[in-house]
Amino acid sequence: MTRVIESDVCIIGAGITSAMVAERLAERTGASITIVEAGGRTASLAERTHTRARMLAYGENPYPNDHIPDQTGTGEMYRQMVVGGSAMHWGGAIPRYSPEDFRLQSLYGLGFDWPITFDDLEPYYQEAEERIGAAGEQGPPDCDPRSRPYPMPPLPLSYNLARMREWTDRAEVPFWTQPWARNTEPYRGRNVCQRCDTCAVCPTGAKYTPDFALDQLLTAGRIDLIPRTLVRRLALEPGTDRIAVAEAVNRDAPDEPVEFRAGTFVIAGGHAWSSHLLLLSANSRFPDGLANRTGNVGRYMTGHWFVSGYIDLPMRLYPGIFVNNSLLSHRFASPGPLDRYVRHDIRLWESDVGRAPRLRNGDGSLLWGDEIMADWRERTESGATARIRAYYDVLPDRDSRLTLDGTNTNVLGDPMPRIDYRPDPTTLDLEDHTHTTILGRFEHLARTAGGSIMSTRSSRLYEHPGGGCRMGDDPATSVVDRWGRTHDHENLFVVGAPTIVSSGCANGTLTFCALSLMSAEEIGKGFDRT
Amino acid sequence: MPETRRSFLKQSVATVAAVSATGCAPDGESSRRTGDLSADDPGAGPAPLPAPTLRAVAEAVLPEELGAEGRERAVTAFERWSDGLEPVAELSHPYLVPETRYSGPDPRPGWAAQLQGLEKECRARHGTNLADLDVAGRRQLLARGVGQAGPGLGSAANANHIAVALMAHFFASPVATDMCYRRTIAKQQCRGLEGAPAEPEVLAARTNGAPSEGRRGALTIATGAAP
Numbered sequence: 001m002t003r004v005i006e007s008d009v010c011i012i013g014a015g016i017t018s019a020m021v022a023e024r025l026a027e028r029t030g031a032s033i034t035i036v037e038a039g040g041r042t043a044s045l046a047e048r049t050h051t052r053a054r055m056l057a058y059g060e061n062p063y064p065n066d067h068i069p070d071q072t073g074t075g076e077m078y079r080q081m082v083v084g085g086s087a088m089h090w091g092g093a094i095p096r097y098s099p100e101d102f103r104l105q106s107l108y109g110l111g112f113d114w115p116i117t118f119d120d121l122e123p124y125y126q127e128a129e130e131r132i133g134a135a136g137e138q139g140p141p142d143c144d145p146r147s148r149p150y151p152m153p154p155l156p157l158s159y160n161l162a163r164m165r166e167w168t169d170r171a172e173v174p175f176w177t178q179p180w181a182r183n184t185e186p187y188r189g190r191n192v193c194q195r196c197d198t199c200a201v202c203p204t205g206a207k208y209t210p211d212f213a214l215d216q217l218l219t220a221g222r223i224d225l226i227p228r229t230l231v232r233r234l235a236l237e238p239g240t241d242r243i244a245v246a247e248a249v250n251r252d253a254p255d256e257p258v259e260f261r262a263g264t265f266v267i268a269g270g271h272a273w274s275s276h277l278l279l280l281s282a283n284s285r286f287p288d289g290l291a292n293r294t295g296n297v298g299r300y301m302t303g304h305w306f307v308s309g310y311i312d313l314p315m316r317l318y319p320g321i322f323v324n325n326s327l328l329s330h331r332f333a334s335p336g337p338l339d340r341y342v343r344h345d346i347r348l349w350e351s352d353v354g355r356a357p358r359l360r361n362g363d364g365s366l367l368w369g370d371e372i373m374a375d376w377r378e379r380t381e382s383g384a385t386a387r388i389r390a391y392y393d394v395l396p397d398r399d400s401r402l403t404l405d406g407t408n409t410n411v412l413g414d415p416m417p418r419i420d421y422r423p424d425p426t427t428l429d430l431e432d433h434t435h436t437t438i439l440g441r442f443e444h445l446a447r448t449a450g451g452s453i454m455s456t457r458s459s460r461l462y463e464h465p466g467g468g469c470r471m472g473d474d475p476a477t478s479v480v481d482r483w484g485r486t487h488d489h490e491n492l493f494v495v496g497a498p499t500i501v502s503s504g505c506a507n508g509t510l511t512f513c514a515l516s517l518m519s520a521e522e523i524g525k526g527f528d529r530t
Numbered sequence: 531m532p533e534t535r536r537s538f539l540k541q542s543v544a545t546v547a548a549v550s551a552t553g554c555a556p557d558g559e560s561s562r563r564t565g566d567l568s569a570d571d572p573g574a575g576p577a578p579l580p581a582p583t584l585r586a587v588a589e590a591v592l593p594e595e596l597g598a599e600g601r602e603r604a605v606t607a608f609e610r611w612s613d614g615l616e617p618v619a620e621l622s623h624p625y626l627v628p629e630t631r632y633s634g635p636d637p638r639p640g641w642a643a644q645l646q647g648l649e650k651e652c653r654a655r656h657g658t659n660l661a662d663l664d665v666a667g668r669r670q671l672l673a674r675g676v677g678q679a680g681p682g683l684g685s686a687a688n689a690n691h692i693a694v695a696l697m698a699h700f701f702a703s704p705v706a707t708d709m710c711y712r713r714t715i716a717k718q719q720c721r722g723l724e725g726a727p728a729e730p731e732v733l734a735a736r737t738n739g740a741p742s743e744g745r746r747g748a749l750t751i752a753t754g755a756a757p
């Protein structure tokens with residue numbers, strides 16, 4: 001027999017963007033909210049001390065059961081499908097995008113403008129920072145604009161980072177502390193950071209993970225959370241374009257279908273599964289998938305690439321003091337007028353690369369105990385290593401695409417997603433120039449310190465990915481409007497990562513959260529205020 | 531499918547370098563037997579690492595600077611770590627890779643066999659137990675087994691030789707880092723935020739509170755806890 005669950009709002013996915021939408025709607029409206037999540041529960045806060053210890057000792061995954069074995073796509077995508085989503089594992093670096101990111105076409109004549117500006121999003125950035133609990137300091141206002149201070153002071157600069165900042169000040173490149181989703185004060189019932197330095201799994205609860213917010217909403221009776229239930233398809237109200245039902249399967253009882261009926265549906269499935277669900281939901285009215293009248297679902301998949309390296313510094317540092325804090329500069333993401341386009345951020349960490357204990361010395365001779373220690377000491381006393389990385393933006397191409405892969409199905413026979421990312425040709429034209437410019441800046445920093453570049457590499461991994469349901473005012477070139485409402489279905493929203501137009505040169509999750517809150521404001525208009 | 535791979539690896543026998551450090555099997559067919567034991571009887575625990583031989587190896591491969599007590603703490607920490615090791619455990623997912631990865635098969639039967647083989651070869655070549663052979667002699671025996679390993683120490687669980695496993699485990703510990711820098715860095719130990727801006731304190735020596743002077747005096751450092 002089919003189990004039917006009714007609510008005003010049905011949110012698909014229980015990751016960080018879902019938590020944002022649910023929290024805002026629960027606080028500001030009287031709407032009944034159901035969240036349906038394909039994954040189950042993973043390690044609770046109490047269990048994370050143990051799973052952390054095993055991660056440190058053996059490299060084990062600190063979040064057991066955080067994925068669904070047969071729900072496996074192809075291409076760069078997160079493995080996690082679990083209550084809390086990928087932000088259970090995240091590092092919690094939460095910079096904002098730069099104002100330029102929203103106006104690339106107007107300012108530089110390439111890429112696309114978003115239908116919103118940085119200023120439109122700014123209040124939602126602030127709100128997201130307050131909900132998450134952001135610890136940060138503002139950089140120079142011309143490249144790090146904000147209307148109000150961070151809710152918490154920044155993580156303190158370690159001895160190592162303070163010495164490194166003296167160096168970058170000499171190079172006249174402004175660096176400041178990376179903003180983090182980690183408490184520097186007790187915040188919303190969570191602990192202060194204890195510098196355990198394993199932020200992938202935080203044993204103290206100082207790092208924000210979405211399960212905290214979801215559990216508070218559950219305790220307050222403001223949401224229903226239905227885990228281990230995979231939505232396979234959205235179906236229309238007969239004769240209309242309105243969504244009537246989310247058809248799902250309880251993974252513990254696959255023969256008993258579950259139907260979610262709601263006035264408003266919100267897809268918060270992250271960058272891959274959101275487009276995937278729309279494509280899977282094809283029907284006779286929408287043969288290419290829901291919200292896909294103009295064929296844009298799954299297109300313009302995007303992320304940023306990076307150039308990274310290690311710098312040899314003539315200074316005495318002590319790697320291990322606080323590896324999980326870093327310095328950030330957005331100076332080159334807000335460069336002003338340019339002869340030739342190149343924008344990127346830069347971040348710096350302490351590192352022991354080139355200065356770790358080793359079994360063989362430079363000649364290849366085998367070393368034993370004291371010899372290893374002596375060789376190690378010599379290399380740590382002769383200088384220190386800084387890790388450096390610059391994210392730069394990749395302009396998305398229309399054919400950068402998520403499709404259904406009929407050759408790879410889950411146990412239910414549903415085709416899994418396949419993502420073939422592709423950069424816009426302009427990005428490829430600019431690639432050498434981008435790399436040369438970034439490496440020149442690394443070189444300048446190294447020289448100012450009296451040091452040298454040890455090694456560099458470039459990566460084409462599409463980090464902090466998004467796209468697939470990009471926002472726009474024109475339905476011919478976009479899937480959702482500025483609020484995340486699909487052009488084709490007035491009661492269907494897609495929130496967060498899938499809706500971005502381009503991915504900037506900074507970690508994306510804070511932006512995904514801000515966009516989700518903006519969507520939540522629009523969704524909330526349909527309900528009484530509480 | 532990942533699960534199939536996991537089952538396969540779970541059942542597969544750890545024959546990692548089961549041929550001893552000397553290049554000869556520990557005793558006739560015993561490398562095979564060691565393997566058969568865990569393959570035929572998955573319920574059986576791993577072969578225990580012979581404690582005296584392990585300590586004789588540790589004396590040859592861990593820094594003398596640790597002193598006898600420090601070395602014993604390091605070996606005990608290694609034994610606890612080895613006891614808690616789960617072969618073919620699910621590893622942390624690599625960033626943006628939609629696959630599940632697992633650790634390798636159980637290295638412990640191979641390590642135990644290496645230790646037995648070392649004793650056997652030591653008796654054959656030198657007419658003595660490993661513990662009674664001088665450190666230089668022990669290192670000569672160990673060097674052949676270590677083979678081409680390196681240049682990095684790698685992770686202990688992936689070490690193809692018990693000597694490398696012991697060193698990799700110790701040198702990855704907060705104790706070793708503090709010893710190298712002669713400072714209390716206490717990496718990955720929950721330390722509070724307050725101390726972060728300060729230069730780490732000079733490490734006290736047990737004997738007189740002065741900074742450690744090389745191999746004199748064991749250091750007052752905590753042993754990295756096993757989970």
Ligand SMILES: Cc1cc2nc3c(=O)[nH]c(=O)nc-3n(C[C@H](O)[C@H](O)[C@H](O)COP(=O)(O)OP(=O)(O)OC[C@H]3O[C@@H](n4cnc5c(N)ncnc54)[C@H](O)[C@@H]3O)c2cc1C
Nearest residue numbers: 013015017038081085086087091092093231269270507509
């Ligand atoms: C190791 C790691 C480190 C990271 N560090 C950072 C960082 O420092 N800074 C940063 O900005 N970002 C970071 N990220 C990225 C960040 O975690 C993600 O951008 C963010 O969590 C995405 O949130 P989301 O809500 O969009 O999607 P997700 O977290 O993917 O959540 C979506 C949820 O929806 C569920 N779902 C999907 N489809 C269905 C369906 N059909 N039915 C039911 N449920 C469904 C999924 O199971 C999933 O749980 C990191 C990610 C990882 C893995």
Ligand code: SF4
Nearest residue numbers: 193194196197199202
């Ligand atoms: S450094 Fe802070 S946020 Fe990171 S794991 Fe430790 S306590 Fe948690």
